[in-house]
Amino acid sequence: MADSPAVPFAASSRRPPLLPLDDAIAQLLAKARPALPSELVSTFDADGRVLAEDLVAGLTVPPRDNSAMDGYALRVADCAAPGALLKVAQRIPAGTVGTPLLPGTAARIFTGAQIPEGADAVVMQEDTAAIAEEGGLGSVRVEIVPAAGQWIRRAGEDVASGDVVLRKGERLTPAALGLAASIGFDRLPVARKPRVALLSTGDELVMPGEVAPAAMKPGAIYNSNRFFMRALLHRLGCEVHDLGIVPDRREATVEALREAAEHNDLIITTGGVSVGEEDHIRAALQALGEIDLWSLSMKPGKPFAYGSIPRSGRGDAQGHCHVTGLPGNPVSSFLTFLMLVRPFLLTLQGASRVTPEPVRMRADFDWPRADKRREFLRARRNAQGGLDLFGNQSSGVLTSMVWGDGLVDNPSGQTIRAGDPVEFIPLAALLS
Template structure:
C-alpha cells in the first residue's frame, strides 16, 4: 500500500516522534476498563478464565489426619518401650481409605493404607517396606497377625495432618488470577464444583486488503494468503474470547465504515490487521474518524511500529477498536504486547504483563536499531538463546520456530554470553 508522502501533490507532513512502548500501553490501559460481566462455570471447564470472586475454603484439607503410605500406624512410645527396631506388635485393626477406624488399642499397630484416616491414639506410620508381617499362631490378634518393626520410627512420621494444605475460611484463589490446571485442581480440593469467572470478551475480527485471499482459494496476480486472520483468531481463543470473524473487508471507505458499524453491534472490541498506515488505500483512519474516534500511533518498537486505537460510537454504544499492522510478524508481536493486556484488563485480571527470564545469548547481533526490538529466539539444549536467521516482519516462520521473544533495548548489540531479557511464549499464550 502506498504512503501519502509518495502521492503526487501531497503536502509533506512532519512526522510525530515515535512513542515508547510503555507510554502506548499506559494510554491503552488507562482507557479500557473491566467489562464487569461474570458467569458461573463448571470448575473443570474454567481453564484460562479469569476468576471474578475470591474462593475461600469451606473446610480443612485434608479434613482429617491420614496416612501418606501403605504401612502400619502405631505409637512411637510403644515401640520405644519394646526396644525400638526389632519390636513386635500385634495388629489390632485394618484401616482402608474411606473407612472409620477405632481408637488404637495401646501396645498394638493398625494395618493402614494410603489416604486412610489415622486411628485416634496413633502418632506415626511406618511404611510397609520397613515392616515384616508375622502370622499369629495364638489367634490373639483376631487373625490379623503381628508386625515386626524394621525401621526407625519418629512421632508424626508419614502422617498428613488435618488442614496442612488448606484451613477452613482460608483464601484459596484470588479474584483476578487466570486459572490453570493446578489452580482448578486446588479449587476442586476445596470442594468447588463451579467458579465465578469474568465473562468472555466479545471480539469482532477482520482484515483489510484487496490483495488478501483466504487459504484454500486460488491465488490471483498480486495476491497473498491471509495468515493474520488465522493467527489472530487463535490468539483470541487462547485469551478466552468469543470471536466473530468478519473476514476480509474490501479496500474502500464505505466498506470499512460498514464493517465497523456491523462489528460494533455486539462486540466489546474490534480487532483488525492491515490498513493502519496513511496511504491512499488505507481507509481505517477516515472510517474511524467518521464512526467514532481514532488515535494513530507510531510506536518505537520493531517489528510493529504502526498501531491504531479508538472507539466506534456511531451505533449508540461504545466499542473499542485496535488496528494492528498488516505484516504477519508485526501483527503477531503487537497482539502479544498490546492486545493481550487489554483483553486481560477487560476480564479484570491483576497480572497484565508477562514475566521475563534472564538468559544468555548464543549468537552475535550487530544491527543496533533506534527502536526497541523483539527478536524471535529459541531455547537451546543448554538453556541459552538461539536467534532465527531472518528477523524480517514478513517472515512468519520466525515466530513458528521460536520459543519466545528477546526484549532488546534500543541501540543494543549482542555478543555471545550476554544476558538478555527473554519472554517465553508460554507466558503470553
C-alpha cells in the same frame, strides 16, 4: 498513567511522534477498565478464565490427620528398636474411621485413611513384615525405628477454613480448578468472555482452500493472520466473531466497523493501518469514533492504532466498542497482539497479572545494527544455556515465530555482542 486526549490526526498532515511501547501499554490498560461483568460457570469449564471474586474455604483440607502411605499406624513408643512385634488390632481403609489404638497394637491403614486416636506414626508396608495368624488380623514386625509424625498428613496442611485459596484476578489453571473443587466449589464466578470481532483488510488476501497455490494470481497472498489471530483469541478465552476479509474500500471498511461495534467489546483489524492510499482503517475509525493511539516505537509493529466507536444502542450493550488496528505483515501482527492486545484483553477480564517477567540470558549472537525503535528479536535457547538468533528478522518471515521459542527485548539504540546479557521473554508465557 492517565488517559491521554485523543490525537487530532485529521487536523494536521503532520504525523505524531512514535509512542514508546511502555506508554502505549499503560494507556491501553487504562482504557480496558472497568473489567467486564462476571458470570457463574461450571468448574469443569473454567480453565483459563479470570476469577471475579476471592474464593474462601469453608472447610479444612484435609479435615483430619490421615495416612500418606499404605502401611501400619502405630505408637512410636512401642517401636524402640528394629524388629518390634505388634498385634494388628484393626483395619482402616480410606473413608472409614478406626477406633482408638491401644498400646502394643498397630492398625493396618491405607492411603488417605484417618489416623486413629493414639497413633503417632505410620510405617509403610515395605518396612514391615506381616505375620498371618488364624482367626484374626495377625501381627506385624516393624523392621525400622519410626519417627514421630512420619507419613502422616496433618489436618489443614493444605487449606485451613477461612483461607482465601484463590484471589480475584487470577487466571484459572487446571491445578486451580482442582483446588476450588477440593473446597466444594462446583461453579465459579469469572469474568464474562470478551466478545471480539476479527476482520482482515486487503484485496490481495486469499483464503487457503479457495485457490490452489498454482492458481494464485500475481500479488495475491494467503491470509495467514486470520488463522493465528483466531487461535490466540481462543487461548485467551474470547468469544470470536470472524468477519472475514473486508475489501480495500473506505465505505466497506466503515460499514464493517459500524456493524461489529454493536455487538462486540473489541474489534481487531489486521492490515490497513499504515499511511498508504489503500489503508482505510484509520480514516474509517475517525469517521465513526476517535483514535487515541497510533504508531509505536516498536520493531516490528510500528503501524498500530487504538480507538473506540460509540454504540447506537441497537446491540446488546451500551457505551463504546474498543478497536485495535494491527499491521498486516504477519510477524508485526503477531507481536503487536502479544505485546499490546493480549494484556488489554486480560485487563478487560480483570486479570491481576497481564505481562510476563523477562528472563536474563546470554546472547550467543551479534546484533551490530542498533535501531531507534525498541526491537523484538526472534530467538531460541540453545544447549549451552545461551540464545541463538533467527537469521532473517524481517516482519514478513513467519517462520521466525515457529523456529523461535522467545523474544529478545532489545532497547532502542542498543547493539548486542555475543556474551552480552539480554532480556528474553519466553513465547510459552505469552501464548498461555
